[in-house]
Amino acid sequence: MEIPKIDPILNGNQRALAKAISIVEDRKPEHRELMKQLYAYTGNSHIIGITGSPGGGKSSLVNGLVREWRRKGDTVAIVAIDPTSPFSGGALLGDRIRMRDHEEDDGVFIRSMGTRGSLGGLSEACQDTVRLMEAAKFDRIIIETVGVGQSELDIMKTADTIALVLYPSGGDMIQAFKAGIMEIADLFIINKADLPGVEQLKGELEDLLHITHIPGNWEPPILATISTEKKGIKEVTEALENHHDHLLSSEEKTERRLSQKEVEIERRLVERLKTDFAPLIQQELKETEGQTPEQAEQRDPYESAEKIYKRWMKRITAKE
Protein backbone atom coordinates (compact mmCIF):
# COMPACT_ATOMS: atom_id res chain seq x y z
CA MET A 1 0.00 0.00 0.00
CA GLU A 2 1.61 3.17 -1.17
CA ILE A 3 0.15 6.58 -0.54
CA PRO A 4 0.93 8.97 -3.39
CA LYS A 5 2.90 12.09 -2.61
CA ILE A 6 0.62 15.04 -2.21
CA ASP A 7 2.95 17.81 -3.43
CA PRO A 8 2.52 17.13 -7.14
CA ILE A 9 -1.26 17.16 -6.64
CA LEU A 10 -1.07 20.45 -4.75
CA ASN A 11 1.06 21.84 -7.56
CA GLY A 12 -1.63 20.96 -10.06
CA ASN A 13 0.22 18.16 -11.82
CA GLN A 14 -2.55 16.58 -13.90
CA ARG A 15 -0.94 13.17 -14.12
CA ALA A 16 -0.62 12.99 -10.32
CA LEU A 17 -4.19 14.17 -9.99
CA ALA A 18 -5.47 11.51 -12.40
CA LYS A 19 -3.60 8.80 -10.48
CA ALA A 20 -5.00 9.95 -7.15
CA ILE A 21 -8.52 9.97 -8.62
CA SER A 22 -8.09 6.35 -9.69
CA ILE A 23 -7.23 5.45 -6.12
CA VAL A 24 -10.34 7.08 -4.71
CA GLU A 25 -12.50 5.78 -7.55
CA ASP A 26 -11.41 2.20 -6.90
CA ARG A 27 -11.90 2.79 -3.16
CA LYS A 28 -8.44 1.38 -2.49
CA PRO A 29 -7.71 1.36 1.28
CA GLU A 30 -4.95 3.96 0.90
CA HIS A 31 -7.47 6.53 -0.33
CA ARG A 32 -8.36 7.31 3.29
CA GLU A 33 -4.85 8.33 4.27
CA LEU A 34 -4.46 10.29 1.04
CA MET A 35 -7.67 12.21 1.65
CA LYS A 36 -6.74 12.83 5.27
CA GLN A 37 -3.50 14.46 4.16
CA LEU A 38 -5.21 16.56 1.52
CA TYR A 39 -8.27 17.64 3.41
CA ALA A 40 -6.59 20.72 4.86
CA TYR A 41 -5.99 22.03 1.34
CA THR A 42 -9.61 21.83 0.23
CA GLY A 43 -12.55 24.18 0.51
CA ASN A 44 -11.49 26.99 -1.78
CA SER A 45 -13.08 26.15 -5.12
CA HIS A 46 -16.53 26.95 -6.40
CA ILE A 47 -18.27 23.59 -6.80
CA ILE A 48 -21.11 23.54 -9.29
CA GLY A 49 -23.52 20.65 -9.71
CA ILE A 50 -25.27 20.42 -13.06
CA THR A 51 -28.08 17.93 -13.34
CA GLY A 52 -30.94 17.04 -15.67
CA SER A 53 -32.23 14.27 -17.92
CA PRO A 54 -29.95 12.61 -20.47
CA GLY A 55 -29.93 14.44 -23.76
CA GLY A 56 -30.92 17.77 -22.26
CA GLY A 57 -27.67 19.36 -23.30
CA LYS A 58 -25.69 19.34 -20.05
CA SER A 59 -22.39 18.40 -21.65
CA SER A 60 -22.86 20.96 -24.42
CA LEU A 61 -23.56 23.57 -21.78
CA VAL A 62 -20.56 22.56 -19.67
CA ASN A 63 -18.40 22.86 -22.75
CA GLY A 64 -19.63 26.42 -23.20
CA LEU A 65 -19.11 27.28 -19.54
CA VAL A 66 -15.54 26.03 -19.70
CA ARG A 67 -14.83 28.17 -22.74
CA GLU A 68 -16.32 31.23 -21.07
CA TRP A 69 -14.41 30.78 -17.82
CA ARG A 70 -11.13 30.00 -19.56
CA ARG A 71 -11.50 33.24 -21.46
CA LYS A 72 -11.55 35.02 -18.11
CA GLY A 73 -8.58 33.03 -16.84
CA ASP A 74 -10.44 30.77 -14.41
CA THR A 75 -9.30 27.14 -14.31
CA VAL A 76 -12.00 24.47 -14.52
CA ALA A 77 -12.19 20.79 -13.57
CA ILE A 78 -15.11 18.55 -14.53
CA VAL A 79 -16.43 15.28 -13.14
CA ALA A 80 -18.99 13.69 -15.42
CA ILE A 81 -21.04 11.00 -13.72
CA ASP A 82 -22.51 8.78 -16.31
CA PRO A 83 -24.74 5.88 -15.37
CA THR A 84 -24.52 4.37 -18.83
CA SER A 85 -20.77 3.90 -18.95
CA PRO A 86 -18.99 1.16 -17.04
CA PHE A 87 -17.23 2.09 -13.82
CA SER A 88 -13.77 1.99 -15.30
CA GLY A 89 -14.81 3.31 -18.69
CA GLY A 90 -14.26 6.73 -20.10
CA ALA A 91 -16.69 9.38 -21.13
CA LEU A 92 -19.43 8.80 -23.62
CA LEU A 93 -18.22 9.37 -27.12
CA GLY A 94 -20.33 12.49 -27.46
CA ASP A 95 -18.89 14.02 -24.31
CA ARG A 96 -15.39 13.21 -25.48
CA ILE A 97 -15.93 14.98 -28.77
CA ARG A 98 -17.44 18.03 -27.12
CA MET A 99 -14.66 18.20 -24.57
CA ARG A 100 -11.92 17.82 -27.13
CA ASP A 101 -12.06 21.58 -27.55
CA HIS A 102 -10.16 21.83 -24.27
CA GLU A 103 -7.78 18.92 -24.61
CA GLU A 104 -4.63 20.98 -25.03
CA ASP A 105 -5.45 23.33 -22.20
CA ASP A 106 -3.65 22.91 -18.85
CA GLY A 107 -6.33 24.95 -17.13
CA VAL A 108 -8.95 22.29 -17.83
CA PHE A 109 -9.19 18.82 -16.35
CA ILE A 110 -11.93 16.35 -17.29
CA ARG A 111 -12.75 13.06 -15.64
CA SER A 112 -15.69 10.79 -16.09
CA MET A 113 -17.01 8.20 -13.68
CA GLY A 114 -19.47 5.44 -14.46
CA THR A 115 -22.01 4.20 -11.97
CA ARG A 116 -22.73 0.74 -13.27
CA GLY A 117 -20.67 -1.90 -11.53
CA SER A 118 -19.78 0.42 -8.74
CA LEU A 119 -19.88 -1.27 -5.34
CA GLY A 120 -21.74 1.63 -3.86
CA GLY A 121 -19.67 4.45 -2.51
CA LEU A 122 -20.30 6.51 -5.64
CA SER A 123 -21.09 9.68 -3.73
CA GLU A 124 -18.01 9.22 -1.58
CA ALA A 125 -15.81 8.57 -4.61
CA CYS A 126 -17.23 11.64 -6.33
CA GLN A 127 -16.79 13.87 -3.32
CA ASP A 128 -13.21 12.68 -2.88
CA THR A 129 -12.55 13.37 -6.56
CA VAL A 130 -13.90 16.88 -6.21
CA ARG A 131 -11.70 17.45 -3.15
CA LEU A 132 -8.63 16.25 -5.06
CA MET A 133 -9.50 18.81 -7.70
CA GLU A 134 -9.85 21.46 -5.01
CA ALA A 135 -6.44 20.53 -3.65
CA ALA A 136 -5.10 20.97 -7.19
CA LYS A 137 -6.49 24.52 -6.97
CA PHE A 138 -9.04 24.60 -9.75
CA ASP A 139 -11.18 27.73 -9.50
CA ARG A 140 -14.39 26.08 -10.69
CA ILE A 141 -15.31 22.43 -10.38
CA ILE A 142 -18.31 21.17 -12.31
CA ILE A 143 -20.09 17.92 -11.52
CA GLU A 144 -22.32 16.79 -14.38
CA THR A 145 -24.82 14.14 -13.48
CA VAL A 146 -28.13 12.68 -14.59
CA GLY A 147 -30.53 13.45 -11.79
CA VAL A 148 -31.62 10.00 -10.80
CA GLY A 149 -31.17 7.98 -7.65
CA GLN A 150 -30.26 8.73 -4.09
CA SER A 151 -26.50 8.76 -4.55
CA GLU A 152 -26.78 11.35 -7.31
CA LEU A 153 -28.95 13.51 -5.10
CA ASP A 154 -26.33 13.13 -2.37
CA ILE A 155 -23.68 14.18 -4.88
CA MET A 156 -25.63 17.29 -5.86
CA LYS A 157 -25.95 18.27 -2.23
CA THR A 158 -22.18 18.45 -1.89
CA ALA A 159 -22.05 21.25 -4.50
CA ASP A 160 -22.09 24.92 -3.57
CA THR A 161 -24.32 25.84 -6.49
CA ILE A 162 -26.84 23.49 -8.06
CA ALA A 163 -28.22 24.04 -11.56
CA LEU A 164 -31.02 22.05 -13.16
CA VAL A 165 -31.05 21.82 -16.96
CA LEU A 166 -34.46 21.38 -18.58
CA TYR A 167 -35.57 21.52 -22.19
CA PRO A 168 -38.87 22.13 -23.98
CA SER A 169 -41.06 19.07 -24.38
CA GLY A 170 -38.59 17.12 -22.37
CA GLY A 171 -41.19 16.18 -19.78
CA ASP A 172 -38.35 15.99 -17.32
CA MET A 173 -39.56 18.59 -14.86
CA ILE A 174 -41.94 16.23 -13.08
CA GLN A 175 -39.07 13.77 -12.83
CA ALA A 176 -36.88 16.38 -11.18
CA PHE A 177 -39.75 17.38 -8.95
CA LYS A 178 -40.21 13.81 -7.77
CA ALA A 179 -36.51 13.28 -7.25
CA GLY A 180 -36.35 16.28 -4.93
CA ILE A 181 -34.06 18.32 -7.15
CA MET A 182 -36.49 21.20 -7.63
CA GLU A 183 -36.19 22.11 -3.97
CA ILE A 184 -32.42 22.22 -3.94
CA ALA A 185 -31.70 23.88 -7.29
CA ASP A 186 -30.24 27.40 -7.12
CA LEU A 187 -30.54 28.01 -10.82
CA PHE A 188 -32.77 26.77 -13.64
CA ILE A 189 -31.58 26.56 -17.20
CA ILE A 190 -33.96 26.00 -20.08
CA ASN A 191 -31.69 24.68 -22.80
CA LYS A 192 -32.61 24.05 -26.44
CA ALA A 193 -34.33 27.39 -26.45
CA ASP A 194 -34.31 27.16 -30.26
CA LEU A 195 -37.11 24.59 -29.96
CA PRO A 196 -40.74 25.65 -29.50
CA GLY A 197 -42.30 25.63 -26.05
CA VAL A 198 -39.80 27.67 -24.06
CA GLU A 199 -42.36 30.15 -22.72
CA GLN A 200 -44.72 27.37 -21.74
CA LEU A 201 -41.99 25.48 -19.91
CA LYS A 202 -40.95 28.66 -18.16
CA GLY A 203 -44.52 29.23 -17.00
CA GLU A 204 -44.85 25.70 -15.71
CA LEU A 205 -41.54 26.00 -13.94
CA GLU A 206 -42.57 29.24 -12.24
CA ASP A 207 -45.79 27.62 -11.07
CA LEU A 208 -43.93 24.65 -9.63
CA LEU A 209 -41.38 26.90 -7.96
CA HIS A 210 -44.17 28.57 -6.05
CA ILE A 211 -44.82 25.22 -4.40
CA THR A 212 -41.29 23.97 -3.88
CA HIS A 213 -39.21 27.05 -3.31
CA ILE A 214 -38.52 27.97 0.27
CA PRO A 215 -38.30 31.76 0.40
CA GLY A 216 -34.88 32.94 1.43
CA ASN A 217 -32.28 35.44 0.40
CA TRP A 218 -31.67 33.85 -2.96
CA GLU A 219 -34.29 33.75 -5.69
CA PRO A 220 -33.36 31.03 -8.21
CA PRO A 221 -33.17 32.62 -11.66
CA ILE A 222 -34.49 30.94 -14.78
CA LEU A 223 -32.24 31.31 -17.81
CA ALA A 224 -32.60 30.22 -21.42
CA THR A 225 -29.71 28.86 -23.50
CA ILE A 226 -28.97 27.37 -26.88
CA SER A 227 -25.81 25.50 -25.99
CA THR A 228 -25.07 24.31 -29.48
CA GLU A 229 -25.04 27.91 -30.69
CA LYS A 230 -23.30 29.20 -27.55
CA LYS A 231 -26.21 31.48 -26.79
CA GLY A 232 -26.96 32.49 -23.21
CA ILE A 233 -23.84 30.84 -21.84
CA LYS A 234 -22.22 34.02 -20.58
CA GLU A 235 -25.39 34.82 -18.63
CA VAL A 236 -25.22 31.37 -17.03
CA THR A 237 -21.63 31.89 -15.87
CA GLU A 238 -22.66 35.25 -14.43
CA ALA A 239 -25.63 33.75 -12.59
CA LEU A 240 -23.43 30.97 -11.21
CA GLU A 241 -20.86 33.53 -10.08
CA ASN A 242 -23.59 35.66 -8.51
CA HIS A 243 -24.78 32.71 -6.53
CA HIS A 244 -21.25 32.00 -5.34
CA ASP A 245 -20.81 35.65 -4.32
CA HIS A 246 -24.09 35.41 -2.46
CA LEU A 247 -22.88 32.30 -0.61
CA LEU A 248 -19.61 33.96 0.33
CA SER A 249 -21.08 37.26 1.45
CA SER A 250 -23.79 35.61 3.54
CA GLU A 251 -21.53 32.97 5.10
CA GLU A 252 -23.91 30.48 3.56
CA LYS A 253 -21.07 28.62 1.86
CA THR A 254 -19.55 27.72 5.22
CA GLU A 255 -22.99 26.85 6.60
CA ARG A 256 -23.77 24.60 3.65
CA ARG A 257 -20.50 22.76 3.93
CA LEU A 258 -20.81 22.41 7.70
CA SER A 259 -24.32 21.02 7.50
CA GLN A 260 -23.03 18.48 4.99
CA LYS A 261 -20.22 17.39 7.25
CA GLU A 262 -22.32 15.43 9.72
CA VAL A 263 -24.10 13.66 6.88
CA GLU A 264 -20.71 12.90 5.38
CA ILE A 265 -19.29 11.37 8.55
CA GLU A 266 -22.27 9.04 8.73
CA ARG A 267 -22.00 8.11 5.05
CA ARG A 268 -18.29 7.37 5.32
CA LEU A 269 -18.77 5.26 8.40
CA VAL A 270 -21.55 3.26 6.78
CA GLU A 271 -19.46 2.80 3.62
CA ARG A 272 -16.56 1.45 5.63
CA LEU A 273 -18.69 -0.81 7.79
CA LYS A 274 -20.37 -2.20 4.69
CA THR A 275 -17.13 -3.06 2.91
CA ASP A 276 -15.43 -4.39 6.03
CA PHE A 277 -18.36 -6.39 7.31
CA ALA A 278 -19.54 -8.04 4.10
CA PRO A 279 -16.81 -10.73 4.08
CA LEU A 280 -17.33 -11.31 7.80
CA ILE A 281 -20.97 -12.21 7.20
CA GLN A 282 -19.94 -15.29 5.22
CA GLN A 283 -17.62 -16.25 8.02
CA GLU A 284 -20.33 -15.80 10.64
CA LEU A 285 -22.79 -17.88 8.66
CA LYS A 286 -20.34 -20.73 8.45
CA GLU A 287 -19.59 -20.58 12.12
CA THR A 288 -23.13 -20.27 13.36
CA GLU A 289 -25.01 -22.43 10.92
CA GLY A 290 -22.65 -24.60 8.97
CA GLN A 291 -22.08 -24.50 5.24
CA THR A 292 -23.52 -27.59 3.64
CA PRO A 293 -26.16 -26.99 0.93
CA GLU A 294 -28.82 -28.50 3.21
CA GLN A 295 -27.90 -26.15 6.01
CA ALA A 296 -27.94 -23.20 3.63
CA GLU A 297 -31.37 -24.19 2.40
CA GLN A 298 -32.76 -24.45 5.89
CA ARG A 299 -31.72 -20.95 6.81
CA ASP A 300 -34.39 -18.50 7.80
CA PRO A 301 -33.00 -15.15 6.59
CA TYR A 302 -34.71 -13.20 9.37
CA GLU A 303 -33.37 -15.46 12.04
CA SER A 304 -29.88 -15.65 10.53
CA ALA A 305 -29.62 -11.89 10.31
CA GLU A 306 -30.89 -11.50 13.84
CA LYS A 307 -28.45 -14.07 15.19
CA ILE A 308 -25.44 -12.48 13.53
CA TYR A 309 -26.51 -9.02 14.59
CA LYS A 310 -26.82 -10.10 18.22
CA ARG A 311 -23.44 -11.83 18.17
CA TRP A 312 -21.77 -8.68 16.83
CA MET A 313 -23.51 -6.38 19.25
CA LYS A 314 -22.53 -8.62 22.11
CA ARG A 315 -18.91 -8.53 21.05
CA ILE A 316 -18.92 -4.77 20.61
CA THR A 317 -20.47 -4.07 24.00
CA ALA A 318 -18.22 -6.66 25.71
CA LYS A 319 -15.15 -4.78 24.50
CA GLU A 320 -16.25 -1.45 25.88
Ligand SMILES: Nc1nc2c(ncn2[C@@H]2O[C@H](COP(=O)(O)OP(=O)(O)O)[C@@H](O)[C@H]2O)c(=O)[nH]1
Ligand atom coordinates in the same frame (compact mmCIF):
# COMPACT_ATOMS: atom_id res chain seq x y z
N1 LIG B 1 -31.49 21.98 -30.72
C1 LIG B 1 -30.60 21.96 -29.72
N2 LIG B 1 -29.93 20.84 -29.48
C2 LIG B 1 -29.03 20.84 -28.47
C3 LIG B 1 -28.82 21.98 -27.66
N3 LIG B 1 -27.89 21.68 -26.72
C4 LIG B 1 -27.54 20.38 -26.93
N4 LIG B 1 -28.22 19.88 -27.98
C5 LIG B 1 -28.11 18.52 -28.56
O1 LIG B 1 -28.70 17.60 -27.68
C6 LIG B 1 -27.99 16.36 -27.69
C7 LIG B 1 -27.57 15.98 -26.27
O2 LIG B 1 -26.64 16.92 -25.78
P1 LIG B 1 -25.67 16.60 -24.56
O3 LIG B 1 -24.91 17.84 -24.29
O4 LIG B 1 -24.91 15.37 -24.81
O5 LIG B 1 -26.74 16.32 -23.41
P2 LIG B 1 -26.51 15.64 -21.98
O6 LIG B 1 -26.87 14.20 -22.12
O7 LIG B 1 -27.49 16.35 -21.09
O8 LIG B 1 -25.09 15.86 -21.57
C8 LIG B 1 -26.82 16.55 -28.60
O9 LIG B 1 -27.14 16.00 -29.84
C9 LIG B 1 -26.67 18.06 -28.71
O10 LIG B 1 -26.11 18.47 -29.91
C10 LIG B 1 -29.56 23.17 -27.95
O11 LIG B 1 -29.45 24.20 -27.30
N5 LIG B 1 -30.46 23.08 -29.00
Ligand SMILES: [Mg+2]
Ligand atom coordinates in the same frame (compact mmCIF):
# COMPACT_ATOMS: atom_id res chain seq x y z
MG1 LIG C 1 -23.60 14.51 -20.84
